[in-house]
Amino acid sequence: MTPFAIAGIQMHVAALNSNVEAMRHRIDILMARFPWTQMVLFSELAPYGPLDQFAQPFPNDVLTQFQEDAQRYGIWLIPGSMFEKMPDGRIFNTSVVINPQGEIVAKYSKMFPFRPYEAGISSGTEFCIFDVPDVGRFGLSICYDIWFPETTRQLTSQGVEVLLNPVLTGTTDRDAELAIARATAAQFQCYVFAVNGLAAGGVGKSIVVDPSAMVLHQSGGQEDMFPIEIDLDVVRRQRETGLKGLGQVLKSFRDREAEFSIYDRTSGADAYLKTLGPLTTPGQGSRAGVQTLDPRTALGTDQGAASAVPMFKGRSGTQ
Template identity: 35%
Template sequence: MAAQARPQLIGAPVAGFADEARRALERHPEARLVVFPELHLFGDGVPDLQREGALRGAAEPLDGPRVEALSALALELGVWLVPGSVCELGPHGELFNTQIVLSPEGRLAGSYRKIFPWRPHEPYEPGNRFVVVDLDGLGRVGLNICYDAWFPETTRQLAWMGAEVILNVVKTTTADRAQELVLARANAIVNQVFVVSVNCAGPTGMGRSIIVDPEGEALAEAPDAAPALLAADLDLAAVARVRTHGTAGVNRMWSQFRPGEPAIPLPVYQGRIDPATWQPATSPSESTGHVDVAPAPIRSTP
């Protein structure tokens, strides 16, 4: 379930968010994964660059009391919980925009620092690792934050690591949400994965959250910026089916190369596509974890 919601006020007790999550699950008790927008717990309507002091004041390390309280909430609800992203205080005082995944057992199952902050408007340091998390029966999800979707390297790398679903948490307050909907579909199509792009609701955000299947079809979509809950049953077998038979029964990008064909250099990444290893990971043990951002994007060797 994707919750297109208005941001909680920065510094507000986690109890308010807990009530919000409980109400969402009352409406969709069948949900096993609940995803909220980017920086959902850090809202006040002021652009991030203008409120860096407030963000730093609210930032905590991931072993701090905020994530501890959110972990307890995931345990109480018995669901996989992505409370958007949080302001993480790094070990040297850095400020990161970090997406977290909490398990139904109440543990921090994965975290991802946004690699592409929206420069020059955001005060965050960039992360340097891609992250895919195995959700124990719900598939493998790649973590992705807002502006990351504008860089095709990010979704391609996550798909190559074995992601079947891309969780793109968003806080788009500007007029480019229409283009982001195109990107959500395009990233799904060219990587043959599901994309869940959940934006914050108005008046802060532009809304229009969307869940897209591996062929680019919208399974659920919010028509406007009003608060909304999008629910969809993701048939993960569709990923293998589309990759086997082709998008629209035609295109099989992950089967593009034949054995023995030469590698294709990609100078912009100081890397290459090697036909010998140009294929996505297929097991949780292969796909879960992190890889360095450079020169990893689209590089064929781990």
């Protein structure tokens, strides 16, 4: 058995003032109640909230304070994320990983800002993988990143066993995210810790899922701190023998015969995607996507090859 105790902290996040002291206070409470905790994960943009007007340069005094907390308690600490302001004016949504010695050992910028709503936020391009000595390999993604399985595929193909996913979702698609968290755990045979905030930080419903898609914990819509002891040997056993002795998905992907031309941007395999229009915020009464569309034209197929494809007619979808 390789046990490791990770605590998620779901807390109220203010948009117009700093939440840093409230976060540090909750670390104090957590460690007083559950001193066996070894890693602490906060929600996306917890320190300063969802407004990029509070973007900070890195490093900064707030990170130094969190480094002191990690060292004082001997814990791994991921203090959510903050908007990072670069010298050239670009803004990234960035998280750091702090080890028990108080050192920043990894840094990650969100690859998929929630566009078009997060217009003006730049995309990161580097993956975040770090090892906890004598425990296992961890990976970090931020919120919307988990909607793109390619991100988790990249991490788990390099041995990541636990996916840490700080979230800020205050919208009606949180239930969809919960389904994605479970599917991600099963598809990639890993633990998933998806920690959401409250108020300006989200609608809560943080979730912890094991590699068989079993929900180990799900928060409601109130403040919550939830230390969960996981067993990394469960990941290794399942990756070797399959989910409940059944699907060995990572090995099946490794041994695949198919290649996926969609990932070659010059292949033309994504012709349909180019018909979907620009990535913009819908307007009132928008009829985007309901016009008559002939999928044969979109896919570049000829009349004969597409004869079995139904035509889409207006809003009703009748043939």
